[in-house]
Amino acid sequence: MGFDQYHEPPEELPARTRTFARLCASLTEEAEAIGWYEQRLAVEQDPEALAVMRNAQTEEFKHFAMDLEFLLRRTPVWREIARGILFQEGDIVEAGEEAEEGAGLGGSGGGGQPGSLGIGSLKGAGL
């Protein structure tokens, strides 16, 4: 098992941050698995093998969604931005910019108070 999900000395990181980093790594791995299955499904000709791989990819969708939900529950600003983008109709980039603005971070990559995650602006947001 690798420890490369840490970019700071793990012993200096609080347990909550280590858990967060583990779930971020897991989210990445689930997304990779979904992409790998997508490629395998695109080239496989055996119907039984296709059925097995479709089932496996569906499991990865579930794993990805559970990882994401965990991380969003732990990160109010991320959750607020995701709420404005996920399951919305229309232009994705526009929704992203509006979600970022709505979270008090400004559009195009932030621009809020330096060093602020905008958490204060979410007070009373029902998170």
Ligand SMILES: [Fe+2]
């Ligand atoms: Fe998985």
